[in-house]
Each structure stands twice: as structure tokens, then as C-alpha cells.
Amino acid sequence: MPRPHAAALLEDAYNRRKADVLRSRGWVTRLVPLTGYGSVSQLRVFGRVILTGGRPEDEPDAPTYAARLRAVELETRGWRAFFSTPAVDEPVTVRVNERIITTRTDRGGFIDLTVRGHGLAPGWHHIYIGSPKAETIDVPVLVVGTTVTHGIISDIDDTVLSTSLPRPLIAAWNTFVRSEGARRAVPGMATMYRELLAAHPDAPVIYLSTGAWNTAPWLTRFLRRNGYPPGPMLLTDWGPTNTGWFRSGQEHKTAQLHRLARELPHVKWLLVGDDGQHDPKIYTEFTTRRPDRVRGIAIRELSPGEQVLSHVIPVANDDLLPAPTEDLDVPVVRAPDGYGLARQVRELWQGDIPARTLARRASATVPSWEDPPAYLLPDPDER
Known part of the structure; x- marks a missing residue:
């Protein structure tokens, strides 16, 4: 050894x-x-x-x-x-x-x-x-259960929670100074998850993040307070490992995705992430290897300002080194928040829709999150 x-x-x-x-x-x-x-x-x-x-x-x-x-x-x-x-x-x-x-x-x-x-x-x-x-x-x-066929795997940072990670100074301020109540939930994401679970109540929601296990207690409270459905969190242990100074966040996410595919082979997952870091790349690579385990991919698009806070430049990493999502056999949808994603995700969640068919529908309608439909408005306790 x-x-x-x-x-x-x-x-x-x-x-x-x-x-x-x-x-x-x-x-x-x-x-x-x-x-x-x-x-x-x-x-x-x-x-x-x-x-x-x-x-x-x-x-x-x-x-x-x-x-x-x-x-x-x-x-x-x-x-x-x-x-x-x-x-x-x-x-x-x-x-x-x-x-x-x-x-x-x-x-x-x-x-x-x-x-x-x-x-x-x-x-x-x-x-x-x-x-x-x-x-x-x-x-x-x-x-x-073995009869469950739908599930959600959701990133946390900048997907359900605005954290402006991983820019060091902003991340340090958010982590070490700001309280739980000062964090901001991404608009519409909790409502979208609740709507999806209303159609399939037994669907598990797994929160997969490169965040530290140390933050699990307050993250759990944040999710509950902002109306997100309960679910296990798969986080990581920051700091030195037996092989180096820091562990790889991308390797952590990839390993957990494949483990979930092995442990729950009957579930087809909706993979939800953002374009601020490497979620499109990680999800694309996983889907290429396990297309039978993926129902679709939903990517929250960060604004130029959020991209700057995330990694200094005002464009997504996916724009610089594009993940070949157009070559996948599963639907890939994008929108700036949960309200825009919900309009596109609803159909692929209800049934198996060819990826290219859904892509044509998505490109024909530009999602707007300034005026969401009434049934997608947040509940009072989510604000």
C-alpha cells in the first residue's frame, strides 16, 4: 500500500x-x-x-x-x-x-x-x-423501491442556491461570514422540483455537490426553509487526501453518479446542474456511458454577472469548451431559472421523448422567467 x-x-x-x-x-x-x-x-x-x-x-x-x-x-x-x-x-x-x-x-x-x-x-x-x-x-x-422509475440528481451551488463559487474571496465570504438566512435560493427551482414530485411522489431527490460535508446541517435547513423536497446529500470532505493536497470535485461527482446507477438500476435520472462550472461536461460524459440511466439533462444558465463571480470571465465554461450535448440521445434543456426549466422538463419527465424532438420545441420558444405561470409561482413559505 x-x-x-x-x-x-x-x-x-x-x-x-x-x-x-x-x-x-x-x-x-x-x-x-x-x-x-x-x-x-x-x-x-x-x-x-x-x-x-x-x-x-x-x-x-x-x-x-x-x-x-x-x-x-x-x-x-x-x-x-x-x-x-x-x-x-x-x-x-x-x-x-x-x-x-x-x-x-x-x-x-x-x-x-x-x-x-x-x-x-x-x-x-x-x-x-x-x-x-x-x-x-x-x-x-x-x-x-424497485418500481420507482423516476429520480432527480441535483447540483447545489448556483443550481438551487446562489453561492458564487468557487471564486475564493466570494466563496470565503459566503461560507465563513454570511448566515444561512442571507443565502438566496435560485428562483423557481424548488417549485419545479415539487411539481415534478407531484407527478411521481416516490421519485428520490439526491443533492450531489462538491461542497464540504461540514456544511450539511445548515444546507439541510436551507433546503427545508426554502421549500425544496427532502433528500440525501452526497458531499465531499475538503482538504488533504492520501493522494494529494486536495480531492477532485469532478471525480467525486462522476464517481457518485456511477454508484447511483449501479445501486438503483431501475431509476432513470433527471440531471440538474448549472453552466457555471463543469456540470454540462460531467453530465454529458456520464450520459454517453450510461444513456439508459438518464431521462434528461436540465442546465441552469447563469447570468454574465454570475459567471464573472463564478470564474472571472462573463461566459460559461461550456461556451469555451463545449460539451457535445447535441450528440446525446437524451433531451438537454437550458433556462436561467426553475420557471424556464419547468416548461421544458415537464414533458420529458412524464414520458420518454426523443431528444431531438424536444430540442426543436425548446428552440422554438425562448423561456421567460419574468412572468411565470400562476401555478409555478412560489408558495408564500418559499420566499
Whole structure:
């Protein structure tokens, strides 16, 4: 086995030293709830264990998942989320019904555990995660049934949430300074997702992003507060890895797309992203290899100003190095927000429409998001 990268060794040494100091000062461990998913045959369970200065017996009761999520988010919001101390190699117990599985956290304090033969029926469930030095918590998991044929895989940054990533100064300001309430949802996206789920209520929504797991608690609250449907998030662990200083966001997204295709082979996905980064390229490459797993691609077009904030120049990366979306056998639609995308996505969501047919329809009508139809207007609680 190759020796870990020097950056990973330095980070591990720093985390061990910091954890020893904090434990000597009375800090204890806390479990962070993360939503899992799976099929009827296997379940993917996520969680994280961090060190916290508050002792469980001194904290107010948090009987619900939302309350515990809020407690973690308040403790690790903003810049604190990126300086939380992981509990490395901490024993963790996962209980699914009467079955108990034991595992240990990785170098970032995370668990990513596959449980086979879980016995859960399709739908939403709660399982239990515990650790010897932390209070046991229940976390939601979504089991996708074998009869489900529709699903949504959605990017987060600049697709459902305006973040102006990855320009360093803007990203740092949004991440470390601005609060959850100051973030802005992309107009119409939540409404479009709810409309699609109204036609297929069992369709899973998977939020796939290159964002850090550290932000999962406040991201979950943001999605809920702005009317987005619940769903598992597939994020990544920022920082050094065993192979280099930083992990590849594109590789992360590509790997997760192919894993979802293997785990849920009966689902055809609507892939939703934006043209600010590499979503058109990633989705095109995946669709070329797995056309039977893709129902269509929906790309949110950033404005010139958003493109500048995203990567300095006022044009999309897709314009500089175009992904050959016109050669795909699945529909590809584009619009500046959810209202324009919804008009085009509705037909391909309801049935299999030839890509070129839908392309001709889309080119004949320029979507306008200044005057959306009444049934697509946001609900009052989405504003």
C-alpha cells in the first residue's frame, strides 16, 4: 500500500494533537446526523462524530431530528464548521431494526457504511447511530423501491442556491461570514422540483455537490426553509487526501453518479446542474456511458454577472469548451431559472421523448422567467 501523502500526514498529526488537548479540557463527542439512502437490498448510512465543548447532560433536550440538526448547525455554523475537530477512529454502532453493525470513523470523523439485507420497506425510515462517548441519535434514510422509475440528481451551488463559487474571496465570504438566512435560493427551482414530485411522489431527490460535508446541517435547513423536497446529500470532505493536497470535485461527482446507477438500476435520472462550472461536461460524459440511466439533462444558465463571480470571465465554461450535448440521445434543456426549466422538463419527465424532438420545441420558444405561470409561482413559505 502506498504511503499517504505528506499533507494528509500533517493534517492527521494536527487533528490528533488538537483532539488530545480538547479532551483534556473536558470536551466530549457529538454525533452529527446525515441523511442516508438505499435500495431494498442495501442501505448507505452516513454520519460524523466531532468533539464539542458542551456536555450532553448540560444541553437541552433535542427529541427530534430537526432539533438536533439545529443544535449542531448553531454550534458549527459559518467558519466554525471548517474548524470542527473530528473524532478519528471512534467506534460507532448503527442499528437498523434489530440488526446492529459496528464500524469506526475515518480520518475526517465520518462514516460511510453500506448495510445489506436491512429489511426496510420502500419509503422514509429512521435508523439509530450511537457511539460509546456520545448520545445515540436517530437519522432519516430513504429506501427506493424497485418500481420507482423516476429520480432527480441535483447540483447545489448556483443550481438551487446562489453561492458564487468557487471564486475564493466570494466563496470565503459566503461560507465563513454570511448566515444561512442571507443565502438566496435560485428562483423557481424548488417549485419545479415539487411539481415534478407531484407527478411521481416516490421519485428520490439526491443533492450531489462538491461542497464540504461540514456544511450539511445548515444546507439541510436551507433546503427545508426554502421549500425544496427532502433528500440525501452526497458531499465531499475538503482538504488533504492520501493522494494529494486536495480531492477532485469532478471525480467525486462522476464517481457518485456511477454508484447511483449501479445501486438503483431501475431509476432513470433527471440531471440538474448549472453552466457555471463543469456540470454540462460531467453530465454529458456520464450520459454517453450510461444513456439508459438518464431521462434528461436540465442546465441552469447563469447570468454574465454570475459567471464573472463564478470564474472571472462573463461566459460559461461550456461556451469555451463545449460539451457535445447535441450528440446525446437524451433531451438537454437550458433556462436561467426553475420557471424556464419547468416548461421544458415537464414533458420529458412524464414520458420518454426523443431528444431531438424536444430540442426543436425548446428552440422554438425562448423561456421567460419574468412572468411565470400562476401555478409555478412560489408558495408564500418559499420566499
